[in-house]
Amino acid sequence: MVLRALKSLRAEPERAPFMAFAGDEVTRAILAKLAQERGWSEQSIRDGGIDLAMDTLAGMATPRQLIVDLSGADDPLAAVGALSNVCDAGTQVIALGRQNDVNLYRGLVALGIEDYLPKPVSPEALTQALERIARARAADDGEKEGQMICVIGARGGVGASTVALNAAWIMAHEHAKKTALVDLDIYFGSLSLALDLEPGRGFREALEHADRIDGLFIERAMVRHSENLSLLSAEEELTRGVVIDGDAVDHLFEPLRSTFDSVVIEIPRSDLALYKPVIADAAATIIVSDASLAGLRDTARLAEFVKELGGEDGLRLVLNRLGLLPKAELRPADFARESGLQVAAAVPFLPKIAAESMVAGKPAVVLKKRCKLATALYAVCESILPPEDEEAEPVSFWRRKPGKKRGAA
Numbered sequence: 001m002v003l004r005a006l007k008s009l010r011a012e013p014e015r016a017p018f019m020a021f022a023g024d025e026v027t028r029a030i031l032a033k034l035a036q037e038r039g040w041s042e043q044s045i046r047d048g049g050i051d052l053a054m055d056t057l058a059g060m061a062t063p064r065q066l067i068v069d070l071s072g073a074d075d076p077l078a079a080v081g082a083l084s085n086v087c088d089a090g091t092q093v094i095a096l097g098r099q100n101d102v103n104l105y106r107g108l109v110a111l112g113i114e115d116y117l118p119k120p121v122s123p124e125a126l127t128q129a130l131e132r133i134a135r136a137r138a139a140d141d142g143e144k145e146g147q148m149i150c151v152i153g154a155r156g157g158v159g160a161s162t163v164a165l166n167a168a169w170i171m172a173h174e175h176a177k178k179t180a181l182v183d184l185d186i187y188f189g190s191l192s193l194a195l196d197l198e199p200g201r202g203f204r205e206a207l208e209h210a211d212r213i214d215g216l217f218i219e220r221a222m223v224r225h226s227e228n229l230s231l232l233s234a235e236e237e238l239t240r241g242v243v244i245d246g247d248a249v250d251h252l253f254e255p256l257r258s259t260f261d262s263v264v265i266e267i268p269r270s271d272l273a274l275y276k277p278v279i280a281d282a283a284a285t286i287i288v289s290d291a292s293l294a295g296l297r298d299t300a301r302l303a304e305f306v307k308e309l310g311g312e313d314g315l316r317l318v319l320n321r322l323g324l325l326p327k328a329e330l331r332p333a334d335f336a337r338e339s340g341l342q343v344a345a346a347v348p349f350l351p352k353i354a355a356e357s358m359v360a361g362k363p364a365v366v367l368k369k370r371c372k373l374a375t376a377l378y379a380v381c382e383s384i385l386p387p388e389d390e391e392a393e394p395v396s397f398w399r400r401k402p403g404k405k406r407g408a409a
Contacts, residue, residue, distance in 0.1 A: 023069035070097040146257035154289035159320040168264040172229035177261040183233035196361025203234040284314035291329035324349040345376035
């Protein structure tokens with residue numbers, strides 16, 4: 001099998017998620033605590049104020065989140081104006097300072113600073129400021145929320161992971177949608193294996209601590225497969241129990257939907273009750289089943305569950321692995337009649353393609369674009385995706401026109 005490679009989500013040029021400039025030891029200690037809590041490197045914290053920030057940032061790609069101490073500046077407004085000349089568009093800046101002055105605050109915000117916090121500042125105040133920024137970004141981007149598609153296997157081994165993987169690939173590569181593929185089985189999920197990737201870090205922490213979920217969580221936890229396809233998964237030790245924070249379920253998909261056009265989620269049958277809010281908000285839910293009697297029974301139960309959550313319009317049924325046990329299978333027409341669902345796709349058992357896909361670490365639709373699985377899933381995806389809309393202009397959170405940075409040739 002192809003060697004696994006951990007791939008970063010960040011686009012070129014690489015931008016760090018965080019950097020801070022502290023004017024004194026007390027502030028540095030507080031920033032170090034914040035960095036530790038959020039999984040940032042303490043090496044991103046520099047000893048110095050805004051002058052050091054301008055010198056340092058002039059020759060590099062600026063971080064997504066920047067915290068800078070204005071205490072040493074004679075004219076904070078002029079200093080921030082100069083700072084904007086060395087910051088890339090999109091950098092989100094929080095300023096710290098000794099003055100508790102509403103007029104200064106208003107002036108800094110008018111220049112593009114996201115927030116200003118008087119010193120001494122607490123880790124809690126910084127965390128709240130970062131969360132406000134994340135919510136504001138989601139609100140600005142929220143007019144065009146990403147579409148969520150849930151995939152649920154009616155039985156174990158029916159190919160729900162295969163359907164989720166190939167559907168996500170089709171959306172990312174055939175429809176040019178920036179797509180997140182999410183594997184909610186944090187113990188036995190197989191989507192990272194199917195893409196020949198190592199799972200990212202931070203997924204478990206996010207599920208256990210809802211207050212840590214924000215836009216930066218994506219940077220730490222997701223692994224990039226290609227320009228338009230990224231994976232969120234885990235491979236937790238079986239001896240470690242994970243207690244999922246109920247609030248995390250509500251907060252988990254907010255930053256994903258504000259970042260991605262499509263979010264394809266494989267949900268384990270055993271955790272359906274926990275992920276009710278996700279299924280209720282989904283644009284579509286794909287139930288994957290074989291054509292067995294047990295599959296029929298559980299498909300009908302799942303369909304009723306999804307309908308009770310208001311998801312009837314987006315419900316799709318994929319019958320998979322047909323022909324594996326022909327004498328024990330119902331005909332698709334009979335399965336549809338008894339389950340009350342129209343069969344959106346009937347996919348034959350394709351062991352050769354499945355084996356090739358597993359060995360190569362690539363989706364089946366990449367290896368055999370015209371196989372029956374690919375044809376069926378192309379049709380399913382076409383039925384789910386909304387009509388093409390004109391894309392909105394991206395919002396810059398550092399409110400200046402992108403230009404040549406100071407010191408640039």
